[in-house]
Amino acid sequence: MQTCRVQRRHRQDLIFQGEILAQASERETDERLSQWMEVALYRTSVGKYMLVSNLHCDSNGAHKLSGCLSFHSPDDVEQFLHVEQVDHADVVRLLLERARNNTD
Numbered sequence: 001m002q003t004c005r006v007q008r009r010h011r012q013d014l015i016f017q018g019e020i021l022a023q024a025s026e027r028e029t030d031e032r033l034s035q036w037m038e039v040a041l042y043r044t045s046v047g048k049y050m051l052v053s054n055l056h057c058d059s060n061g062a063h064k065l066s067g068c069l070s071f072h073s074p075d076d077v078e079q080f081l082h083v084e085q086v087d088h089a090d091v092v093r094l095l096l097e098r099a100r101n102n103t104d
Contacts, residue, residue: 001045009066017045022098026091037088039095
């Protein structure tokens with residue numbers, strides 16, 4: 001486990017002990033996007049799962065909207081997202097696929 005730091009807009013950084021299980025970005029498939037979503041899934045040292053999202057709102061990534069939610073299990077994350085109905089569904093599917101490979 002390592003110290004993880006999650007930047008949050010207009011709030012103090014969230015710092016916890018854990019490990020990153022997976023991350024994904026819409027820019028992996030299209031670098032020309034002027035707005036894109038990045039998501040990451042962490043497992044904390046106490047067994048919680050942190051879903052972190054960053055929506056970049058301009059082409060250089062200087063302006064972004066960040067969020068972080070806590071869950072009890074990867075299944076809870078997947079249930080929350082309802083992958084078929086969420087915005088940015090492709091990057092979320094990629095994140096969950098990578099996370100499954102790291103938690104199996």
